[in-house]
Amino acid sequence: MLAPEKIWWKPMGRMEKTWLTVAFVWCVFLTVMMPLWYYMGKQNVPTETYKTSPIQFNEKVTAFVEQYKVGEDTINGITLPVVEAPAGSDVYLRASTWQWYPILQLRKGEEYRLHISSMDLQHGFSLQPVNINLQVLPDYDYVATIVPTSTGEFTIVCNEFCSLGHHTMIGKIIVKDLGE
Amino acid sequence: MTSLSPTFPWVNGAKDDYRVCGVTTLKVDMHTERLIIANAVMAVICLVLGGISALLIALTRWQAIHLLDATWFYRLLTLHGIDMLVAWIVFFEMAGLAFGSTALLNARHAAPKLAWFGWILMTVGGLMANFVVLFDPQSIVTFTAYVPLKAHPLFYLSYILFAVGALIQVITFFINIVVAKREKRFEGSLPLAVFGLMTAAILAVYTLLEGAAAIVPAFFWALGMFEVYDPGIYRNFFWGFGHPAQQVNLAAMVSIWYMLAQMTVGIRPVNEKFSRLAFILYLFFINLGSAHHLLVDPGLTFAWKAVNTSYAMYLAVLGSMMHAFSIPAALEIALRAKGYNKGLFGWLRNGPWNEPGFSGLVVSMILFGWIGGVTGVTIGTEQINMLVHNTLRLPGHFHATVVGGTTTAFMAFTYYVIPLIFRKELKLKKWAVWQPYVYGFGSALVSLGMITSGLQGVSRRNWDITFAGVVPGTVNLTLAIFGIGAIIAVIGGIMYVTIVLVSILTGERKEATNLLLVSGTNNPLLESTKLTDHQMEDKQNQPKGTLVMVFAFLVWFAVYYLSNWWLLGRTWFIK
Numbered sequence: 001m002l003a004p005e006k007i008w009w010k011p012m013g014r015m016e017k018t019w020l021t022v023a024f025v026w027c028v029f030l031t032v033m034m035p036l037w038y039y040m041g042k043q044n045v046p047t048e049t050y051k052t053s054p055i056q057f058n059e060k061v062t063a064f065v066e067q068y069k070v071g072e073d074t075i076n077g078i079t080l081p082v083v084e085a086p087a088g089s090d091v092y093l094r095a096s097t098w099q100w101y102p103i104l105q106l107r108k109g110e111e112y113r114l115h116i117s118s119m120d121l122q123h124g125f126s127l128q129p130v131n132i133n134l135q136v137l138p139d140y141d142y143v144a145t146i147v148p149t150s151t152g153e154f155t156i157v158c159n160e161f162c163s164l165g166h167h168t169m170i171g172k173i174i175v176k177d178l179g180e
Numbered sequence: 181m182t183s184l185s186p187t188f189p190w191v192n193g194a195k196d197d198y199r200v201c202g203v204t205t206l207k208v209d210m211h212t213e214r215l216i217i218a219n220a221v222m223a224v225i226c227l228v229l230g231g232i233s234a235l236l237i238a239l240t241r242w243q244a245i246h247l248l249d250a251t252w253f254y255r256l257l258t259l260h261g262i263d264m265l266v267a268w269i270v271f272f273e274m275a276g277l278a279f280g281s282t283a284l285l286n287a288r289h290a291a292p293k294l295a296w297f298g299w300i301l302m303t304v305g306g307l308m309a310n311f312v313v314l315f316d317p318q319s320i321v322t323f324t325a326y327v328p329l330k331a332h333p334l335f336y337l338s339y340i341l342f343a344v345g346a347l348i349q350v351i352t353f354f355i356n357i358v359v360a361k362r363e364k365r366f367e368g369s370l371p372l373a374v375f376g377l378m379t380a381a382i383l384a385v386y387t388l389l390e391g392a393a394a395i396v397p398a399f400f401w402a403l404g405m406f407e408v409y410d411p412g413i414y415r416n417f418f419w420g421f422g423h424p425a426q427q428v429n430l431a432a433m434v435s436i437w438y439m440l441a442q443m444t445v446g447i448r449p450v451n452e453k454f455s456r457l458a459f460i461l462y463l464f465f466i467n468l469g470s471a472h473h474l475l476v477d478p479g480l481t482f483a484w485k486a487v488n489t490s491y492a493m494y495l496a497v498l499g500s501m502m503h504a505f506s507i508p509a510a511l512e513i514a515l516r517a518k519g520y521n522k523g524l525f526g527w528l529r530n531g532p533w534n535e536p537g538f539s540g541l542v543v544s545m546i547l548f549g550w551i552g553g554v555t556g557v558t559i560g561t562e563q564i565n566m567l568v569h570n571t572l573r574l575p576g577h578f579h580a581t582v583v584g585g586t587t588t589a590f591m592a593f594t595y596y597v598i599p600l601i602f603r604k605e606l607k608l609k610k611w612a613v614w615q616p617y618v619y620g621f622g623s624a625l626v627s628l629g630m631i632t633s634g635l636q637g638v639s640r641r642n643w644d645i646t647f648a649g650v651v652p653g654t655v656n657l658t659l660a661i662f663g664i665g666a667i668i669a670v671i672g673g674i675m676y677v678t679i680v681l682v683s684i685l686t687g688e689r690k691e692a693t694n695l696l697l698v699s700g701t702n703n704p705l706l707e708s709t710k711l712t713d714h715q716m717e718d719k720q721n722q723p724k725g726t727l728v729m730v731f732a733f734l735v736w737f738a739v740y741y742l743s744n745w746w747l748l749g750r751t752w753f754i755k
Contacts, residue, residue, distance in 0.1 A: 003366075003368075003371045004368065004369050004371060004372065004452050005452075006368055008369065008452035008453060009452075009453050010451060010452075010453060012451050012453065012454055013450065013451065015505075015509070015722065015723060015726075015727055016450065016451055016454050016505070016506075016509075018727070019501075019502075019505045019727065019730055020454075020498075020502065022731075022734065023498055023501040023502065023505075023734075024498060026494075026501075026734060026737070026738075027493055027494035027495065027497060027498050028493065028494075030490065030494045030497070030557065030561070030741070031490050031493045031494055033561070033745070034486045034490065034561060034562050034563065035486065037563050037745070038482055038486075038562075038563075041563065041748075041749070042749070042753040042754075042755075043563060043566065043748050043749065043751055043752070043753060043754050043755075044482070044563055044754065044755045045475060045476055045482070045485070045562055045563060045565070045566055045754075046478075046754065046755060047480065047481055047482055049478040049479040111753075120328070121326070121328055121329050122326045122327075122328075122329070122411055124569070124570045124639070126570065126571070126637070126639055127752075128637040129636075129637055129652070130751055130752055131567050131571070131637045131751065132566055132567070132751060132752060132754060133476060133566055133567070133568065133569040133570055133571060134476045134566070134569070135474075135476050135477045135478065135569065135570075136478075137411045137412055137415075137477070137478060137479075138328065138411060139410070139411070140411075140412060140478040140479055141478075142478035142479075144754055144755075145754065145755050146752055146753065146754045147752060147753035147754075148752050149751075149752050149753060150752070157637075157639055157642075157645075158639075159569075159570035159571065159639035159640065159641075159642065160326070160570055160641075161254070161321075161322045161324075161326075161329075161641045162329070163320070163321075163329060164250055164251055164254060164320065165250075166254075166641070166642065166643070167250065167642050167643045167644050167645070167647050168647055170647055
């Protein structure tokens, strides 16, 4: 079945050549888009990462919350601190089964260095409805330099399965305008 | 009962024997026949198990029904991944490899005992995985079992047994080909379909080795022999197995596409060199795709991600685009040569649409390319992946490739395996005529429902997204489309399983007399019906319609791809 002829190494026809060329050019375009966006685009995947440990990262989160706590709010019936750090500073977000800690308050148009790490399992940082999704691993301090461009209350959904209560793992980021 | 054709020993006095297929004139080794049947039976059993869980989890995600509780949802989600993505497809591929390395070459099975040993390991591993996940709540870890989520050690052991068994069966494929060559069972180059299956087999070897690199340490880690297993390293190796495993499916499916086109319309490849080059591109570049799953992981650089996710320079994508031209073009030439020459698409209208091998091929190619391929390349773009990672758009992509594409093609192929290999009369032929359409329509809806839900931020692997409280009302609509699609696809699946079971259990055991099932008595495999060089080169028969179709495809590809950059540009600044 489908046995080739003795000599099947034959020149391609005009149509094959045309399609091969066009398809190849498209592939080159697809390839070029990524570095192009890397240098010109405003949305790139963060790469800054530091080695950490749950204990080490938790100390940083605790210190951060103590220093910049501005209020309290509840999620799933649990009271969490609301934290607002000055623009340009390092802010911390801790993922653990099944909680995002603390609630972050940011200013629109300002830049923040958002550190995310996990205390236990793998988690997924999914900011909605902005729809930015990042993987969160234990022992990795992942730093995303972000600038919120819209205001309101945003939900952090965990989108990596982290055992049975996974769907209850919800967090919050509040973004306010400078004038408020 | 009509008598079956006699068998002949390969070597005088030896027990190993073969029969000559009356339809294809191929020599079918009796060991191969039994191995194909055993692997196909296990494949269908796994399909049934995976299909039941598919229905139940889809009806849970359909928010208006929300059938299962959380524990059962995650449990069946775990099973669904294992039974469908791995067990059903790999068992079917093992049947295909046994067929390709012997019958298609008129050769004997050179290592039947080894192959049976592999089959036993796969069967034990597959059943054990189902058992462990069903009865041990700790092992509800989903298909990926991401470290440090720790399942029962038997869970990892079941993966290992299955993978080792598969590896052994793959090795018998190579043994068979070497022996066939040495015994001069075939002349010249391997047939194109076997060449494609060889690509799949080579990919399978390093896929399974990478699986071992991820899962074997996890097994010892679960036994408590060491404490810390780096989650980033696990992900890298796991997807070195998980993603290329889908490329094994791809290569096997494309080989089956060529076979279906040959069997139902009698194509000759437009240019053997062109088609083989496309397979070679898979071989060299497709393994880099494991990076698709690590695009938003910490610890990796832009350059690493960009090079790997693009298969060096989208060269594996180029391979698929070449097949996307080559197969329809071959169909077009063959149909035009039969006189269906009217306009650009007269040949297409006159295709044998009631022949499941043909309709299954077309449905599979459309869903695989137009939905699966386009979405896959787009979400595998480094930056765009931030919008997509772990949302429902992801399963939306791979349900188009693995379900609408691979599974539809494998199902269509089964209808020919039953008369030719099981030597049972195919029953419920009318059902078989409709089945590819029903199944394809259902899986298309599943994919579209998932993709549109994911675009709105709905995560995958989530029992109840309403906890998030941010879900727009249209999500209920798109999740309902997904649910309705799942019901239709499951109906298509039930049709398939019913046809197979009824044929095997009640069909008359007899030699096949006809290759085509419903669309006539012509046998495109015979030398006398083969297209001549003149027909292949005739100006009248050139694939003009196909060229128009592939350019339309490219336009759709570009629109979808570029609109995703536009979407990305509207979100928060991040770096």
